[in-house]
Amino acid sequence: MIYDFIVVGHGLAGAILAETLRSRGNSVLVIDEPKENSASRVAAGLLNPVAGKRFAKSWLADTFIPAADAFYDALEARYSQELFFHKPIYKIFSSIEEQNTWMAKSAGGNWDDYISATYTQSINQPGIDDPFGGIMIEKGGFLHVYAMLDLLTEDLLQQGLYLPERFEMSQLQLTEAGVTYKSIAAKHLVFCEGYQVVNNPYFAWLPLQPTKGEVLEVQTEQNFSPECIYNKAVYVVPEGGGRFIIGATYDWRNPDEKITEQGKEELAERFRQITTQAFSVTGHWAGIRPAVRDRRPLAGTHPTHKQLSVFNGMGSKGVLMAPYLSQHVADALAGQTELMPEIHISRYYSLYYDYIKHQNL
Incomplete structure (x- = not known):
């Protein structure tokens, strides 16, 4: 059998991409070494549409949030288990200065979809220390990432589509038809290794x-x-x-x-x-x-080896970004669209050519 895709890594990005590719009828094999303290399993799975001291709406929040809601709702219906918990976020002002920063920011834009209330003094909630008040952010929540990963992993294991092992780069061969890994053949391979991409000889040049x-x-x-x-x-x-x-x-x-x-x-x-x-x-x-470095994900096909792609670099925003970007990357892999330039690894091709030059020294 020749798989359509091998996905290396089954953290948040790899799991959602593999699920998205499979939902479109692709044959997918996942290779991942299980780790209890992977970033995805340790994370609280927060989804926050308004972040930072400058009160900036998260990048493409209007696009990402509906896709995230739809993806997690579908998983909950499929497994009859609550995975995503919709909760408002009470962002507490740390000072009068921060309160003033928000008041100035909110005066210059429409925040109705995301901010349900502004408090300029304590809300007097038992146990909460908020003398300067805060804002109540809507459309937030958190995902039980470990529970989602366990469910998706068990599905793949039952179907013989999950190899629980460390990916051995020395066993990867690039061919005209795609790739082979040990005795496995696939048309394309996507690396979703998280921080370990820094040790990947094909993508170590990326500024992760x-x-x-x-x-x-x-x-x-x-x-x-x-x-x-x-x-x-x-x-x-x-x-x-x-x-x-x-x-x-x-x-x-x-x-x-x-x-x-x-x-x-x-x-x-x-x-x-x-x-x-x-x-x-x-x-x-x-x-x-x-x-x-630029706080944008990394996605795209290798500049020289077209059998290889990467999907990575969402940092602490994976719960928010991964469902929509997985659809977007799947569309690009199918030749149905071009990747948005903000996430395309082409923005770092100059680093690749410097890397190659150094490797050839």
Whole structure:
């Protein structure tokens, strides 16, 4: 059998792309080494349409959010399991200056679709420390990424379409008809390796920056409202029963998967700035995100080897971006469209030619 696609990597990007390709009738084989502390499995799966201290609407949010809703709704219906939790996000102002920044920003645009309320003083919610108020962001939520990955992986395993092993680059051969890997043949291969693309000889030239993120699970003594996600320097995602996921740190200097006391204390201190309640730390994890210098994903076919493509670099925005971009990439792989220039790896071709020149020295 010759597969239409081999997808290497089954984190958030690889899983959603593989599912999208399969839904269009393509034969797909996934190769992935299971890891409990992969970035996708560690992440709280936040979807936030308004992010940052400058209160900027997330890039293409109007396009990405409907596609994400449709994709996760379809998975929930298929598996009869809730995976995506629609929750407003209460972004707490850290100062009067930040409150003023938002008031000026909101005066210059239409935020009705995303901001349901602005508070210039505390909302007086038990357990929440918000003396300067905040804004309530709609159309947010979080995905139980690990649960989604487990369901999709089990589906693939039952159909014999998942190889739970480390991809061995030495076993990959490029052919006129596509690729062969060991005894497996495919017309095309897509690398969705996350940060490990930095070790991929075909795509190591891409400017991807591995960035460690640590998260905590905490248990509060008294459960304050789980009806929204809280955000003030960190996110606070309700898991029920007084449990919350707190994250995340950003560390590009030490891109390993080891938890640290420094990361634990940083997250705990930031949580103390949000809540007046006592809490205990019940879990601590670390993963490595695939961040890109211009904060845009990386997608496209290799400039020389047309049998190979990459789909990567969504950083902390994968839950928001991956469903729509998987459709877009699938369309491009089928020759039905051109990739949008903002994500196409052609924007970094100059790095590729420098890389080749260096390799030939």
